[in-house]
Amino acid sequence: MTMQEHLLTGRAYGFSGVRIHDLGASEYTLATIVADVSGSVGAFATDIERCIKDVVRACRHSQRADNLMLRLLAFDHELREIHGFKPLAASCDADYDGCIQIRGSTALYDASTHAVEALGAYGKHLSDHDFDVNAIAFVITDGMDNASSASVGDLRKAMAGVRGSEALESLVAILVGVNIQDAAVAKHLSELQHNGGFDAYVELASADAATLAKLASFVSRSISVQSLALGSGSSRSLSF
């Protein structure tokens, strides 16, 4: 399976995805997980990594496994593509060992905007080759943006652009706040849900292993449910 690099117009970062020639199914749900790895996440980095492994493992066993592709991003003040869009059958737990490396500050808007734009671009690439495509994105963070060059308006515009295009049948975007114990952070993220164009905001008061296991279950089930909606013309999402 060969990954192909793609550029995003006007952006410093591109993305990668499996080349068309290597894809066997006729329809795909593109899932993107965007994980905050800024300094404040350090206390529960291991549990976040386990959560991601749980998501991948559950999706690999989903009845829609052959129709799922996952892209994993980590961000602090910079964006890092841990891997591009690729079918989950090609993944194993060991691929995610050490994937959460804690560093700097929080470029939440940059990461979210990039993730949505890449979903739109890769979705269009697939759609141009007659694949049916929908998408779901999870942005997992524990704090407020403090390092982005993009604004909430840019994110909202990206969401609207992707949803307005015909490339993706539907896009579900979910913002997840982890270990949210500060009312100001909660308010910021809640406002970001509405102003940035997210479909839902899930707030988790802690980041212990049990909570993150529940999050992993929610993410993997949401991915499967969105994939089952492919072809219906609408999107589906679950409550946490």
Added chain:
Amino acid sequence: MHADAFFTRGQSHRVCQDYACAGASWALVSDGCSSSLESDWGARLLARAAAGLLEQRSFSVAFTLEEAQRMQAALRLPPSALDATLLCAWRDDDVTRVSIAGDGYVTARRSDGRIECWAVRHEDGAPPYPSYLCNAARLSAYLEQHGSRRLEHGLLGESFAFEERHLREVPYVIELALPVNDYPLVAVASDGAASFEGWGPMRVLEELVSLPSTSGSFVLRRCRRFLREARAQGIRHHDDLSFAALSLS
């Protein structure tokens, strides 16, 4: 080299009597006769028999019929179940060979990008099923009552040349040999392509053969997209449709 196939039920049919399949170097479609009992089975049996022979590089309509008859007898189906067309395209060294037994369409993308088409139609819409070759009485009756074949050939978007001959005067099965270098893609389709309300078969074929890529399930993807776009415009096909393509690149 890669091939893929697709078939789907038409609006006026309860059971899909078309079938299509593809291997590494071949692609085929088969269209069961609407008025013959169990011809949905027959279309599949003919296709499976042909597929086995194509895999062994020993295809012929006669061998296909022999094998299909064995399967039909084992399944205790009536002989008329095998009343089905059979259109195959397969790579044979430097050429793609095409065999047309019955009616339907062959489209081939030329190396200059233009699409060449062969349309085979029969008087009264009654094609000469290969199964008639197994029964002298049925063959004779068919040739007496029908048997006039019209073969149209040309480039999509241009006027077609055609010839109309009685089947007694021309080979029962039409065979083409298309040089691989001149035709990088060859596709076969059932006459369901002519059953779209308001859209002629050439328009349908042009859409189906507009393949943006030829990897994976490329025919399945193209057909599904095309049918969805047609439905969005209120266009439906009443007959079953089958389409299979062989990319030589």
